[in-house]
Amino acid sequence: MSVSACIIGGGSIGGIIAYYLYKGGLSKIPIYYRSEESYRKILDTRSINIVMPSSSEAYAVPVEPRLSSIPWDECDFIFNTVKAYDVESTIELMKRLSRKDTVIVMLQNGFGSYELVSERIQEAKIAVGVAYIGAERLDASTIKYNGGKTVIAGCPGKPCHELSPIATVLTRGGMDFRITSNVEYYRWLKLALNCVVNPLTALTRQRNKVVLSKNAEELVEIILDEFIQVARKHGYEFDKTYLKNYVYKNIELTRENMSSMLQDLLRGRKTEIDYINGFIARELGSPGLNYFITRLIHLIEGAGDEGKG
Numbered sequence: 001m002s003v004s005a006c007i008i009g010g011g012s013i014g015g016i017i018a019y020y021l022y023k024g025g026l027s028k029i030p031i032y033y034r035s036e037e038s039y040r041k042i043l044d045t046r047s048i049n050i051v052m053p054s055s056s057e058a059y060a061v062p063v064e065p066r067l068s069s070i071p072w073d074e075c076d077f078i079f080n081t082v083k084a085y086d087v088e089s090t091i092e093l094m095k096r097l098s099r100k101d102t103v104i105v106m107l108q109n110g111f112g113s114y115e116l117v118s119e120r121i122q123e124a125k126i127a128v129g130v131a132y133i134g135a136e137r138l139d140a141s142t143i144k145y146n147g148g149k150t151v152i153a154g155c156p157g158k159p160c161h162e163l164s165p166i167a168t169v170l171t172r173g174g175m176d177f178r179i180t181s182n183v184e185y186y187r188w189l190k191l192a193l194n195c196v197v198n199p200l201t202a203l204t205r206q207r208n209k210v211v212l213s214k215n216a217e218e219l220v221e222i223i224l225d226e227f228i229q230v231a232r233k234h235g236y237e238f239d240k241t242y243l244k245n246y247v248y249k250n251i252e253l254t255r256e257n258m259s260s261m262l263q264d265l266l267r268g269r270k271t272e273i274d275y276i277n278g279f280i281a282r283e284l285g286s287p288g289l290n291y292f293i294t295r296l297i298h299l300i301e302g303a304g305d306e307g308k309g
């Protein structure tokens, strides 16, 4: 059975998904971009380049670039890999690309993107993918793949056997793509990792391994303590030692990656802080470390806005 898959957002994660889809046997992979600039750059060669981990060699992946303002395809699967703060701008596009049995896989970090889409889109089945991948966009058509190939996916609160055909493609391509009936638990786990890695790398402007330093340890502890309190409120009980080991193991696996939040700040863009530490801060109720981290990141985001009031 042949399947069609479309990608919305041709950045770091969108590029890596395209790579595994292509390796798994899909030949026409539409990627939707927001900017004319990205679209035109890819249109020149109809391919993106993936610089493979631990080599400087680039692997060319043939793709079909599209502009998000011009919905063109009917997709069995839609991978949404825009930043959380851009998800709203993709709702109409997702509706236009969907037909009766379409499955949309939301790959954003943090909490809020899946919730928004499942509230606003009834036309398709909505799944979540928790991505253990490190990647960096070097320019519009070049993505540096820094390692990790696991995506854990499922539909919150219900079975999601509809993901099986695309799991077959991605697995054949070499991705460790797992379908779970408990994706909510994995979203919480990944949130813990992002609450620690993303702001600490963004504030220090260092790659992920900075969090392994002794000086970061007390901050890691407090961030996780607050995370554990909030997760408990939502019915998820996490053991602190287990969580710390999990976080450190995953930092080790992506030690040379530049976190997605640091990439945003270095490009002068806003970040996903409100979906990550900001979520914990709001749910905690009283101002703790996650709250102040959120304030600090907002301060950096707006550093060019002096005098705006």
Ligand SMILES: NC(=O)C1=CN([C@@H]2O[C@H](COP(=O)(O)OP(=O)(O)OC[C@H]3O[C@@H](n4cnc5c(N)ncnc54)[C@H](OP(=O)(O)O)[C@@H]3O)[C@@H](O)[C@H]2O)C=CC1
Pocket: 008, 009, 010, 011, 012, 013, 014, 032, 033, 034, 035, 036, 038, 039, 068, 081, 082, 083, 084, 086, 089, 090, 093, 107, 108, 109, 131, 132, 133, 134, 135, 136, 137, 140, 257, 258, 259, 260, 272
């Ligand atoms: N990078 C990483 O290592 C990891 C990232 N993640 C998560 O994955 C998600 C994606 O991050 P990342 O890949 O780094 O993001 P990038 O910033 O690299 O790429 C975002 C892409 O989205 C596109 N886009 C934005 N708005 C629209 C729109 N309305 N329609 C179509 N395309 C649009 C942009 O298009 P254009 O090029 O035209 O601007 C760009 O290509 C985030 O939630 C992130 O937290 C998860 C694990 C690791």
Ligand SMILES: CC(C)(CO)C(=O)C(=O)O
Pocket: 109, 131, 132, 133, 134, 135, 193, 194, 197, 198, 208, 254, 257, 258, 259, 260, 261
């Ligand atoms: C896994 C990790 C921390 C990789 O850098 C990530 O999710 C991100 O950068 O957003």
